[in-house]
Amino acid sequence: MIKSNLFEVAQRQLDACAKIMKLDSNAYAILRTPMRELHVSLPVRMDDGTTRIFQGFRVQYNDARGPTKGGIRFHPDETIDTVRALAAWMTWKCALLDLPLGGAKGGVICDPKKMSQSELERLSRAYIQGIWQFIGPDKDIPAPDVYTNPQVMAWMMDEYSKITGKSQFGVITGKPFCIGGSAGRGDATARGGLYALREAAKACGIDLKKATVAVQGYGNAGYYAAELAKSLFGCKIIAVSDSKGGILDKKGLNPEAVGEHKAKTGSVVDYSKIEAISNEEILELEVDILIPAALENVITEKNAPNIKAKIVAELANGPIIPEADNILYKNGIHVIPDFLCNAGGVTVSYFEMVQNFYMYYWDEKEIHQRLDEKMTIAYQSVLGTSEKYKINMRQAAYIVAVQRVVEAMECRGWV
Numbered sequence: 001m002i003k004s005n006l007f008e009v010a011q012r013q014l015d016a017c018a019k020i021m022k023l024d025s026n027a028y029a030i031l032r033t034p035m036r037e038l039h040v041s042l043p044v045r046m047d048d049g050t051t052r053i054f055q056g057f058r059v060q061y062n063d064a065r066g067p068t069k070g071g072i073r074f075h076p077d078e079t080i081d082t083v084r085a086l087a088a089w090m091t092w093k094c095a096l097l098d099l100p101l102g103g104a105k106g107g108v109i110c111d112p113k114k115m116s117q118s119e120l121e122r123l124s125r126a127y128i129q130g131i132w133q134f135i136g137p138d139k140d141i142p143a144p145d146v147y148t149n150p151q152v153m154a155w156m157m158d159e160y161s162k163i164t165g166k167s168q169f170g171v172i173t174g175k176p177f178c179i180g181g182s183a184g185r186g187d188a189t190a191r192g193g194l195y196a197l198r199e200a201a202k203a204c205g206i207d208l209k210k211a212t213v214a215v216q217g218y219g220n221a222g223y224y225a226a227e228l229a230k231s232l233f234g235c236k237i238i239a240v241s242d243s244k245g246g247i248l249d250k251k252g253l254n255p256e257a258v259g260e261h262k263a264k265t266g267s268v269v270d271y272s273k274i275e276a277i278s279n280e281e282i283l284e285l286e287v288d289i290l291i292p293a294a295l296e297n298v299i300t301e302k303n304a305p306n307i308k309a310k311i312v313a314e315l316a317n318g319p320i321i322p323e324a325d326n327i328l329y330k331n332g333i334h335v336i337p338d339f340l341c342n343a344g345g346v347t348v349s350y351f352e353m354v355q356n357f358y359m360y361y362w363d364e365k366e367i368h369q370r371l372d373e374k375m376t377i378a379y380q381s382v383l384g385t386s387e388k389y390k391i392n393m394r395q396a397a398y399i400v401a402v403q404r405v406v407e408a409m410e411c412r413g414w415v
């Protein structure tokens with residue numbers, strides 16, 4: 001994996017879009033940098049009695065269309081530029097799905113795998129103590145992302161409620177169901193991506209019942225993608241991987257059994273006596289559908305010519321760098337871009353906010369129907385724009401999203 005500056009990648013994507021759509025120079029200047037960002041130092045008492053200082057960030061990229069929204073990542077390699085890029089992508093994602101929200105992101109530099117539950121709880125609460133004045137149900141609403149989960153969201157909501165002196169379920173989404181979480185949030189990112197994949201398969205003339213699939217990353221997004229690709233559409237999952245390596249079985253894997261093995265042993269590797277493959281090899285397999293669902297910058301100009309999948313469904317954020325995008329487009333590979341493909345999570349998060357405000361909760365069937373509707377409309381608007389301008393799907397998604405943000409900025413008198 002190469003370490004390029006992810007925010008530069010996000011800016012270059014916007015630059016390309018601005019050229020195609022002849023974006024007004026004032027709107028372009030606003031959209032090229034974050035509106036606001038907060039850097040915090042978080043003292044946390046560790047189990048051994050020492051105090052460690054963790055660095056945390058919250059970036060609010062643009063709120064022209066409404067309060068900002070975006071996940072919080074706990075990762076040892078977190079950087080402010082990664083958070084900026086992800087906040088920009090949240091802005092485009094919310095606009096593309098036509099949600100009344102802007103984009104934000106947060107992160108803390110830490111290694112949650114090396115921390116106890118009580119250290120994680122103290123870090124989660126410290127993060128809210130650091131940023132609480134900056135967030136709120138009508139300002140900025142965080143959610144889970146890499147290495148954060150419903151339990152972390154519960155601690156954060158509780159801390160915010162204690163500081164502000166009232167129950168504030170709407171301050172954060174991705175909460176456990178018993179404290180204002182939404183039905184259908186657990187698999188929402190993957191499910192939304194698969195609704196988009198169903199539409200892409202129709203557009204590319206691929207029969208999903210006969211399709212083979214490889215999934216890189218077997219966490220929340222990757223596991224559910226494998227499980228739902230099989231259970232909803234009858235796809236054959238032939239390879240999956242995680243940070244420790246990958247496995248390949250051309251006869252087809254049982255995603256649930258692999259998930260149970262990972263839960264028990266911490267990894268998909270050594271699942272039964274099947275072929276081991278590396279995280280580089282999994283990307284270049286002869287499959288119909290490739291689902292990168294781990295980290296960013298994994299498909300570059302080096303390996304893009306070797307990608308053989310017909311559809312790449314980007315559940316991870318930023319797995320393909322712009323140079324690689326061009327190569328895949330020239331090779332006729334249909335890419336469902338990240339901020340369309342993984343928008344199911346924020347869409348159900350938005351449904352969670354609506355239900356929290358409403359104090360009335362929908363059942364899972366209703367959530368799935370509403371999610372399907374939102375994803376299908378968004379996919380079709382991107383496909384239509386890509387065909388109209390003869391541009392790739394990512395550029396088309398940018399044009400649809402940026403046009404909506406610019407329209408809101410114009411109405412508000414910002415440009």
Ligand code: NAD
Nearest residue numbers: 147189217218219220221242243293294315316317342345
């Ligand atoms: P997660 O922490 O649940 O899982 C991450 C997975 O990636 C783990 O299986 C881990 O072992 C694997 N991984 C880590 N480093 C790897 C490497 N170098 N090679 C291969 N695998 C590696 O995280 P998640 O929530 O599933 O998020 C995965 C991606 O999806 C991220 O890019 C995230 O931003 C994006 N995403 C997630 C959501 C969501 O709701 N979970 C929403 C939108 C986008």
